[in-house]
Amino acid sequence: MPSETAAAIPGPRDATPHFFAPWQARAFALTVALSEAGHFAWTEWAEHLGARIGTATPVPDSATPGDHAEHYYLSWLAALEDLLRAKGLAEAALIRDLAETWQRAARATPHGTPIRFEAGL
Amino acid sequence: MPHDHHDHEDHSQLDDMTARVMALEKLMTDKGLVDPAALDAILDTYETRVGPRNGARVVARAWTDPAFAEALTHDATTAIHAMGFGGRQGEHLTAVFNKPGLHNLVVCTLCSCYPWSVLGLPPVWYKSMPYRARAVSEPRAVLAEFGLTLPEDTAVRVWDSTAEMRYIVIPQRPEGTDGWTAEQLEPLVSRDSMIGTALAGVPA
Incomplete structure (x- = not known):
């Protein structure tokens, strides 16, 4: 039994997936690919990820495994942005602009059609 | 969302x-x-290609090949690499052996370091805040949530992974498996038994 103040561990006996959304998988792969290409060492990555996880807001007790995965990968994504910014590889404003362009491209794209970046320019 | x-x-x-x-x-x-x-x-x-089956092969071999178990004890990184399971992040691996009176449990309190090369990607619970926070402070309560209650006199040793050093638990070989080959033993080795939140399976 968990002690009274302890949050339950999500899904200890379930075979839950690792990724709960495609963006989580892409963020993971992008990080591994950048490290393998030599743009940062895995230890540097772990420091940034640990810093983000250490300051993340607690997950509510009612959180599902999917909520936990999202919470974890939000820290992951923020850590990746931190590290790329620290390395001078990606400026925050530029990431924001590109993200907004993708959002515009999506809104301009009918359902079921691949989203092209150019559609948001 | x-x-x-x-x-x-x-x-x-x-x-x-x-x-x-x-x-x-x-x-x-x-x-x-x-x-x-x-x-x-x-x-x-x-x-699709890397998963806990790699780790299960390591464990089953350790159970059946004393020279390999010895090599694993002294330099798990090299012994596991020689089986073709290399770490992509250049991390070192340590194999920690369960034995009568001692149970090992692995966590990464800082983030989510995990021996990917032998276990694939970690389960959600491994990365979750409750597991990271509680595995060290109350490992027995954590194990109970996984349905594992150890004898009172069994010590629980918790290993905190880092980006440089990751751990694989070598669970105890189940009773009633004398004479089994490594191939027969592999299915008894679950992912969780190599993290330490389960024991190796009982033969059917």
Whole structure:
């Protein structure tokens, strides 16, 4: 039994997936690919990820495994942005602009059609 | 994720996280820092080709090959690498052996370091805040949530992984498996038994 103040561990006996959304998988792969290409060492990555996880807001007790995965990968994504910014590889404003362009491209794209970046320019 | 559908019924919507990841991916690709094909290859590797079966082969061999078990004790990185399971992040591996009176449990309190090369990607609970916080402070309560209650006189040793050092638990070989081959033993070795939140399975 968990002690009274302890949050339950999500899904200890379930075979839950690792990724709960495609963006989580892409963020993971992008990080591994950048490290393998030599743009940062895995230890540097772990420091940034640990810093983000250490300051993340607690997950509510009612959180599902999917909520936990999202919470974890939000820290992951923020850590990746931190590290790329620290390395001078990606400026925050530029990431924001590109993200907004993708959002515009999506809104301009009918359902079921691949989203092209150019559609948001 | 909330999706805003009210006036865009027939158009696509991207949630913020998806758009941020797509932005990063495009920027890194446009700068020539990564190859999109490399991303696909990485996902294919971790989603389909690397998984806890690699670790199960290591454990089953340790149970049946005393020289290998000895090598694993002294230098797990080299012994496991020689089986073709190399770490992509250049991390070192340590094998910690369960024995009568001693149970090992692995956690990464800082983030989520995990021996990917032998276990694949970690389960959600391994990365969750409750597990990271409680595995060290109350390992027995944590194990109970996994349905594992150890004898009172069994010590629980908790290993905290780092980016440089990761751990694989070598569970005890189940009773009633004398004379079994490594191939017969492999299915008894679950992912959780190599993290320490379960024991190796009982032969059917």
